[in-house]
Amino acid sequence: MSVLTESERAAALEGLDGWTFDAARNGLARRLTFGDFGEAFAFMTRVALAAEKADHHPDWSNVWNRVDILLTTHDAGGVTARDVALARAIDAIAPSLP
Numbered sequence: 750m751s752v753l754t755e756s757e758r759a760a761a762l763e764g765l766d767g768w769t770f771d772a773a774r775n776g777l778a779r780r781l782t783f784g785d786f787g788e789a790f791a792f793m794t795r796v797a798l799a800a801e802k803a804d805h806h807p808d809w810s811n812v813w814n815r816v817d818i819l820l821t822t823h824d825a826g827g828v829t830a831r832d833v834a835l836a837r838a839i840d841a842i843a844p845s846l847p
């Protein structure tokens with residue numbers, strides 16, 4: 750899996766919801782805020798299942814109702830189509846939460 754070019758990455762970002770490119774960490778970043786910890790963790794559980802199924806995993810952290818996600822492909826050293834696919838899956842999960 751090869752790292753996307755700058756223009757491929759920019760095009761991918763246009764189709765995503767609330768993601769930016771974090772140049773310092775070389776990944777796609779999104780922060781989500783929920784009503785409380787339970788909602789945040791329910792979201793993380795669903796993302797974890799999708800990530801495991803795809804064998805592609807987020808770098809992320811959670812503080813109470815906030816989840817910070819960074820998607821990068823460690824094996825390739827940057828953003829690949831696998832990160833874009835996982836970002837899409839996360840976007841599909843996020844709005845379906847109560």
Ligand SMILES: C[C@H](O)[C@H](O)[C@H]1CNC2=NC(N)=NC(=O)C2=N1
Nearest residue numbers: 804805806807821822823824825
């Ligand atoms: C062996 C296995 O396919 C790899 O280690 C996978 C697992 N999940 C992964 N997740 C991410 N984000 N990057 C990877 O390079 C990666 N590699």
